[in-house]
Amino acid sequence: MVSGEVDVALPAGADADHEDRQIALWALYELHYGGFEDVDDDLEWHPTLLTLRHQLEGVFLAELRERYVAPESTEPFAEQLFAYIAGIDGPSLARFVQRNATRDQALDVLRARSVYQLKEADPTTWAIPRISGAAKVALVELQYDEYGAGVPDKQHSHLFAQGLAACRLDPAYGAYVDDVPVEVLELNNGLSFLGLHRRWRGAAMGFLAAFEATSSLPARQMAQGLRRLGLAEEMAYYYDEHIEADAVHEQLAVRQICAPVVAEHPELVDDVFFGAFTCVDLENRLAQALLDGWAA
C-alpha cells in the first residue's frame, strides 16, 4: 500500500455505541504511540482518520464534561486541589486487592492495568512542549523518574512488564486489550485526549496531579495484597517503588506543575480541576466495572 493512497471511508463515529467508540478512539490514539505492525505508519496523520477522531473525541468530551462537578472555590489553589481530589468518592480497587481479592481477581487487575502501565507516563509527555517555565522543568523532572532516572531497567513501564512476566502474564504491549473492560480504554483515552490537545493542557496537568495524589497509599495496599496472595515479588516491587515515588510526585504535580501553570494562566484553573476530576472519575468507573464483573 502506498502512503497517502489509503482510502478510508468515514464511518458515522458519533453514532456508534459507547464501546465501539472507545475501541476506535483507543486504536486511533495508538497510531500516535507504537502503532500497529500491520497498519501503515502514515495513517497517523490521515485526514479522514483525524476527522473520525475529532467526532469521537467530541462525544467523549461531552460525556466527561457532563459528569464533572466543579469545586466550590479555588483558593488557595494547592490545598484546594488536594482537598478536591481527596473528596471525590469511589470504590478502591487497591483496598479490595489488599484485603479480599482472590488470586484470579488480582491478576484481572494487573491485566487491566497493563494497558496503561506498559506505556506508563507516555501520554503526559505530550504536554511537555505545551507548558513553560518552572512547570515545564518540574514536569520533566517527574517524567525523568517515570522513565527510570537514567537507568533503562528502572523505567516504570519496564518494572511493570517484569512483574507481569514474573506472574506468568503476557508482558507484550497491548496483550490484554481484548480482555479488559471498556473502562480501561476510557481511562487510557482520557489520558491521550488531554495530552494530545494543547487546548486541554491544564486538564492534562490536573489529571496528572490526581493520578499521583491517588497513587501512594493504593500502591502500598496493592503491594500488601499481592504479597498476601503469594504473587511474584517483582510485581509487588513495582508497587513498592510507587509508595515513595508518588508521595514526591503528588507534591511536584500539585505545587510545582499545576500551581505555576495556573499562576501564569489563571484561565486554566477550572481545566485543572476538570482534569483532576476526570482522572478519579475514570479510575472509579474502571474499579466499579471490575467489581461488578466479579460479583456477576
Ligand SMILES: [Fe+2]
Ligand atoms: Fe510510575
Ligand SMILES: [Fe+2]
Ligand atoms: Fe509517579
